[in-house]
Amino acid sequence: MQVKLAVKRFDPEREQDQSYVQDYTLDVPDHYTVLDALIQTREEVDESLAVRCSCRASICGSCAMRVNGHAGLGCKTKLLDSMDKDGVVQVEPMGNQPVVKDLVVDMSVFWNKIRAVKPYLQPEGPEPEREYVASNDSMLKLLQTMGCIMCGACVSDCTVLEVNENFLGPAALAKAYRFVGDPRDGATNQRFGELDEPGGMWDCTRCFECVEACPKGVAPMDQIMNLREEAAAAGFTSTIGARHAEIFADTVKHSGWLDELQLAVKTPGMFNIGAQLHNMPVGIRAFLRGKLPPIVHKAIPSVRFVRRIFEKIEED
Amino acid sequence: MKYAFFPGCVSRGGCPELYPAALKVCERLGIELDEMVDASCTGAGVLQEKNKKLGDTLNARTMAIAERMGYDTIMVICSTCQGVMSRAKYTLDNDDTYRAEINALLAEEELVYTGNVQPKHLLWVLIEDVGLDKIREQVQQPLSGVKLAPFYGCYIVRPSDSLGFDENPERQTSLETLIELVGAETIDFAGKTRCCGFPILTINEKASVNMVANHTGDAKDLGADAMVTPCPLCHLNLDGYQPAAAKQRGKSISLPILHFPQMMGLAMGMSAKELGLQRHVIDTKPVQKKVGQV
Numbered sequence: 066m067q068v069k070l071a072v073k074r075f076d077p078e079r080e081q082d083q084s085y086v087q088d089y090t091l092d093v094p095d096h097y098t099v100l101d102a103l104i105q106t107r108e109e110v111d112e113s114l115a116v117r118c119s120c121r122a123s124i125c126g127s128c129a130m131r132v133n134g135h136a137g138l139g140c141k142t143k144l145l146d147s148m149d150k151d152g153v154v155q156v157e158p159m160g161n162q163p164v165v166k167d168l169v170v171d172m173s174v175f176w177n178k179i180r181a182v183k184p185y186l187q188p189e190g191p192e193p194e195r196e197y198v199a200s201n202d203s204m205l206k207l208l209q210t211m212g213c214i215m216c217g218a219c220v221s222d223c224t225v226l227e228v229n230e231n232f233l234g235p236a237a238l239a240k241a242y243r244f245v246g247d248p249r250d251g252a253t254n255q256r257f258g259e260l261d262e263p264g265g266m267w268d269c270t271r272c273f274e275c276v277e278a279c280p281k282g283v284a285p286m287d288q289i290m291n292l293r294e295e296a297a298a299a300g301f302t303s304t305i306g307a308r309h310a311e312i313f314a315d316t317v318k319h320s321g322w323l324d325e326l327q328l329a330v331k332t333p334g335m336f337n338i339g340a341q342l343h344n345m346p347v348g349i350r351a352f353l354r355g356k357l358p359p360i361v362h363k364a365i366p367s368v369r370f371v372r373r374i375f376e377k378i379e380e381d
Numbered sequence: 382m383k384y385a386f387f388p389g390c391v392s393r394g395g396c397p398e399l400y401p402a403a404l405k406v407c408e409r410l411g412i413e414l415d416e417m418v419d420a421s422c423t424g425a426g427v428l429q430e431k432n433k434k435l436g437d438t439l440n441a442r443t444m445a446i447a448e449r450m451g452y453d454t455i456m457v458i459c460s461t462c463q464g465v466m467s468r469a470k471y472t473l474d475n476d477d478t479y480r481a482e483i484n485a486l487l488a489e490e491e492l493v494y495t496g497n498v499q500p501k502h503l504l505w506v507l508i509e510d511v512g513l514d515k516i517r518e519q520v521q522q523p524l525s526g527v528k529l530a531p532f533y534g535c536y537i538v539r540p541s542d543s544l545g546f547d548e549n550p551e552r553q554t555s556l557e558t559l560i561e562l563v564g565a566e567t568i569d570f571a572g573k574t575r576c577c578g579f580p581i582l583t584i585n586e587k588a589s590v591n592m593v594a595n596h597t598g599d600a601k602d603l604g605a606d607a608m609v610t611p612c613p614l615c616h617l618n619l620d621g622y623q624p625a626a627a628k629q630r631g632k633s634i635s636l637p638i639l640h641f642p643q644m645m646g647l648a649m650g651m652s653a654k655e656l657g658l659q660r661h662v663i664d665t666k667p668v669q670k671k672v673g674q675v
Contacts, residue, residue: 134571224576228591267584270592271426272576273464273539293430306584310431317428317439321421323390332583347621351395354660356621358394367419370490371439377486378435 066095066152068144070102072114073157075164084164087111099147099156100128100139103168115167123280126216130168131157136221136278159221161234174230175217178237182256186244189251197249210243210288212281219275219285231264235275235285238266242288245295257296266292267306308332318375321365325358382510384456385447386414387466387500389613390422392458395621396613396640398657403458403503403642405656409519409649410511414456419446423465425614426536426580434483440469441483444500445492455500458642460612464536464544466500471543499545502537504555504611504641513562521650523564527607527671529644530568530600530636531556532619534612538574556609556641563648568605572596577615582622587629593618594626597636607637607668609644616640620662637665647672 070089077083089106097105100118107114118128121140128139132147133155147154162170188197219235220226226234233241241260244250260266266289275285297307309332316324329348333340351357365371392399407414420443422428424436443466447455457463473480474496484494501509507516533556537544546552557567578592597619600608610616620638627634639647643656653674658665669675 224578224592225581225588228578228595229585229588232588263585268581268588270576270578270581270589272535272580274535274576276540290430290433294432297431304584306430309583310427313425313427314431314435317422317424321419323394323422323425325390325394350624350662351621354662356395356397356660356662365419365421367490370442371421373489374438374442374486375435378432378438 066145067092068097068102068148069151069153070099070106071153071155072103072106072167073155074114074167075158076166093144095145097144098140099130099132099142099144099154102144102154103139103156115165115169117169124214126214129159129216129218129221129280131155131159131221136160136218138216138218138280141280159217161220161223161226162217170217172217175215175220175234175236178220178234179215179240181233182237182241182244182260183252184237184240184244186247186250187252187255188249199248203248206291207243207246209283210239210246210285213239213243213283214281216280218278218280219283222274222278224272224274225268225270229264229268232268233260233265235269235289238269238292239283239285239288241266242292245292254299257292257299257301260292261296261301261304261307266296267304305332308334314375316362318372319364319368320362321368321371324362326360326362382411383413383415383452384454384501384506385450385452385498386416387420387443387447387455387457387462388416389457389459389462390425391613391617395617398660399458399613399616399640399642402640402646402656405651406642406645406649407503409651410507410516412456412506412511415450415452417443417446417450417455423462423469425461426465429465436465437469437472437479438483438486440466441473441480441494442487442490442492444470444498445487445494447498448495449492453498454506455498456503456506457500458503458611459614460502460534460537460610461614463500463502464534464539467543467545468540470496470499502611504537504559505549505552507645508551508555508558509549513558516559516562516645520563520648522648522672524644524648524672525564527565527668528568528605529560529565529639530570530603530605530608531560531573532577532596532600532608532610532612532615532638533574534610534615535574535576537611556611559641559645560609563644565644565648568600568603570596570599570603570605572599577612577618578622579614579618582618586625589618590622590625590629593622594630594634597623597626597634597638598630601634601636605636606671607639607665609639609641611641613640623663635663635667637661637663637668639665639668647674
C-alpha cells in the first residue's frame with residue numbers, strides 16, 4: 066500500500082525555519098507500523114531523519130511520538146489504523162518536552178519529575194533477616210502502575226503541563242502511587258505531604274488524556290485518583306482540592322444533587338475573606354445574568370436512600 | 382421516541398439557560414422526556430476523588446431507576462454526566478464481583494443494576510435516533526455565514542473505550558456534523574477535544590484560566606464567531622472566566638460560547654431570549670446579528 070508520512074521536523078542547525086513539515090511517500094506492506102515506515106524512510110529515503118527506537122515491540126518505551134495529534138508508541142501504532150482517506154499520517158515529536166531533533170525529544174523534564182517523587186522503596190524499622198515480604202494480594206492494585214515503561218506518552222499529552230510546568234505530571238504521580246500503595250514502604254505520610262503541595266496530586270484536571278495515551282494500560286489518572294482518595298482517608302484534608310471533594314460529597318449526601326452555591330462559598334473557607342473577595346466579581350456577574358444557582362436547594366424525594374448508600378460505604 | 386431524562390446539576394444551577402433550551406429543542410423534534418426526579422448527581426469525577434465506589438454506586442442506582450421506569454436509555458445534556466455515567470457502566474459491566482457488591486448496596490431500595498441501560502447525550506440522540514433528515518426539516522433559519530468552533534469537553538471523548546466509539550464512530554465528529562447541518566461553517570482547531578480547565582479552577586485558577594485563554598483565543602484567531610459545547614461545565618469556564626482569560630492574554634477575546642442546544646434552537650428559528658442567550662457572560666449579540674436576530 067502507499068502511505069504519505071507528514072513528519073514534523075526540527076533541525077537546530079538550520080538558520081531559518083528550524084521547524085517544518087516534510088512529506089515522505091512510501092510503498093509499504095499493509096502490516097507496517099508507523100515506526101516501520103519511519104525506519105524505512107531513514108534507511109532508504111532520508112538518512113537525516115532522526116527517530117529514537119530500540120525494541121520495536123512496545124517494551125522499551127523509546128519510540129513515543131504523536132501520531133495524528135495523539136501520543137503513543139510508533140511501534141504499536143498500525144499505519145492502516147492511522148491513515149486518513151488520502152493515505153496521510155501526521156507524525157510529530159511528543160509534546161511538553163523540548164525537541165532535540167525531528168522526533169527526538171529531551172526527556173530530562175520527564176526524568177526530573179520521576180526523580181522528584183523518590184521512586185524507590187523507603188522501608189522503616191529494622192531490616193528483616195531475609196527479604197521484605199509483601200503478599201500477592203497486597204500488590205495486585207499496583208500491577209497497573211508497575212506496567213509503566215517510562216515512554217513519556219502521558220506527559221506528552223498532559224493538558225496541565227501545557228499551562229503549568231511545575232506540575233509533577235501523570236507519569237511521576239502514577240509512579241508515586243506505586244510506592245504509596247506498596248505495603249513495604251514506610252514513608253507514606255511523608256510522600257502524601259509532598260504530593261499535597263502545589264504542582265502535586267491535586268493539580269491534575271482529570272481530562273483522561275494520559276489514560277488515552279498510555280500504551281501499557283497504566284491509566285495514570287486513575288492512579289492519581291487513588292492517591293487523592295488514600296491521602297484524604299489518611300487525614301490529608303486541608304488542601305483546597307481535598308476540601309472541594311469533601312464539600313462536594315457532603316452536599317450530594319445532604320440533598321442528592323450538587324449544591325453549587327455551597328461548594329463555591331465553602332471550598333475556599335467561609336472566613337477566607339481574601340478568597341471570597343477574589344471570587345466576588347464572578348459571583349456578582351453570575352447573579353446579574355440570572356445564572357446564580359438556586360439559593361434554596363431542595364433535596365430529591367428519595368434522598369434517604371442516597372444517604373444510606375453514603376453511610377454504608379463510609380462504614381466500610 | 383421517549384427517554385428517561387437526567388438533566389444533571391449544572392443545567393439547573395450555574396447554567397440555568399441550558400435546561401429550557403434543551404427541552405425546547407427536544408419538543409420541536411418530538412423527543413419525549415420523562416425526567417428522573419429521584420436520580421442523584423453523577424459525582425462529576427469529584428465525588429470519585431473521595432471514594433470511587435460511592436460514585437459507581439450512585440450511577441448504578443440512577444441506571445437501575447431508569448430500568449425500573451421502563452427505559453433502556455437515559456438522555457443526558459452534559460458531557461461530564463455522559464462520561465462519568467459511561468465509565469461507571471463500563472466498570473460495572475466488566476467486573477461481576479464488583480457489580481454484585483454494588484447491587485448489595487442498592488438492595489435496600491429494591492433496585493438492581495443489570496447493565497441494560499445506557500446513558501446517551503442529546504448530541505448522540507439527535508444523530509443516531511432522530512436522524513439528520515428529520516432535524517434538517519426543522520432548520521428554519523440556517524446559520525449561513527456563521528463560523529463555529531466545536532468544543533467537546535473531555536468526558537464525551539475520553540476514555541474512548543467506555544463511550545461506544547467502536548460501534549458508533551460518528552460520535553467522534555458529532556458536533557461538526559450538526560454544525561454543518563444547521564448551515565454554519567466549522568472552525569477546526571487543535572483544542573476542540575482538550576480540557577477547558579474547569580476541574581482545576583479552585584486549585585490553580587491561573588492554569589485553568591490559561592486553558593480558557595488558549596482555546597477561546599485560538600478559535601477566535603482562526604475566525605470563529607462563536608464556540609459550541611455540549612458540556613455546561615466547559616461553558617461555565619469558557620464563558621464565565623473568559624474576561625479573566627482576556628486579561629491574562631493581554632487582548633480582548635469576546636468569543637460567545639453557545640450550549641449546543643442553543644445552536645440547534647437558533648437554527649430552528651427560536652429566539653435568543655427563549656434560548657437564554659441573555660444569561661451568558663460574553664455578549665452573544667454579534668452571533669445573533671449574523672443570524673438576523675438583532
